Amino acid sequence: MDDVADAxxxxxxxxxxxxxxxxxxxxxxxxxxxxxxLSAAETQRTQLExxxxxxxxxxxxxxxxxxxxxxxxxxxxxxWIYDVAQVNVELVSGYLxxxxxxxxxxxxxxxxxxxxxxxxxxxxxxxITTARDSLR
Numbered sequence: 001m002d003d004v005a006d007a008x009x010x011x012x013x014x015x016x017x018x019x020x021x022x023x024x025x026x027x028x029x030x031x032x033x034x035x036x037x038l039s040a041a042e043t044q045r046t047q048l049e050x051x052x053x054x055x056x057x058x059x060x061x062x063x064x065x066x067x068x069x070x071x072x073x074x075x076x077x078x079x080w081i082y083d084v085a086q087v088n089v090e091l092v093s094g095y096l097x098x099x100x101x102x103x104x105x106x107x108x109x110x111x112x113x114x115x116x117x118x119x120x121x122x123x124x125x126x127x128i129t130t131a132r133d134s135l136r
Contacts, residue, residue, distance in 0.1 A: 015050075018057060026061040027054075028114050030071075034064070034131035041135040048132040055125055063118025064127045071117065079107055 017023060034048065055062040065071065078090040087098040087107045098104060119127070 015054075018054060018060065022059075024059050024061075026063075026111075026115070028063045028065060028111065028118055030065045031067045031127055031131075034128055035134070045132055045135050048128050048135075051128050052125055052132075055121075055128070061120065062124055063115055063120050064124040065114060065118045066127065069117045071114075079111075081107055081111060084108075 018025065029051075034051075036044070039047075051062065054060055080088045081104070082088070084101070084104060085099065087104050089096040089098065089107075098107070118124070
């Protein structure tokens with residue numbers, strides 16, 4: 001069984017929520033992520049093309065934190081905020097689910113600070129396009 005192919009298929013299936021209902025999404029990524037070398041160039045190209053598509057959806061805010069931004073030391077982990085009800089944190093050993101309002105607020109504040117460092121719209125797409133075009 002090809003675990004990578006299965007994981008990619010599962011992630012693509014989950015993307016259907018971007019196109020359904022009245023949900024709004026805000027994503028932040030750091031510019032070095034656009035240039036990861038964990039997969040083949042064609043796979044990376046496809047992923048970057050998908051980011052370009054998603055960045056144009058009216059219900060999606062996609063910010064890219066440029067490498068030129070001086071970034072605070074935290075956080076080092078990935079996290080997802082679901083409204084004001086829950087935060088999921090990805091750790092090396094698994095996932096942590098946070099439901100305490102004060103802790104959720106802390107993650108929301110962190111997200112807001114990082115969001116202020118990001119570029120959006122054409123500037124974000126320019127970073128993504130540059131990363132895509134640098135692939136060989």
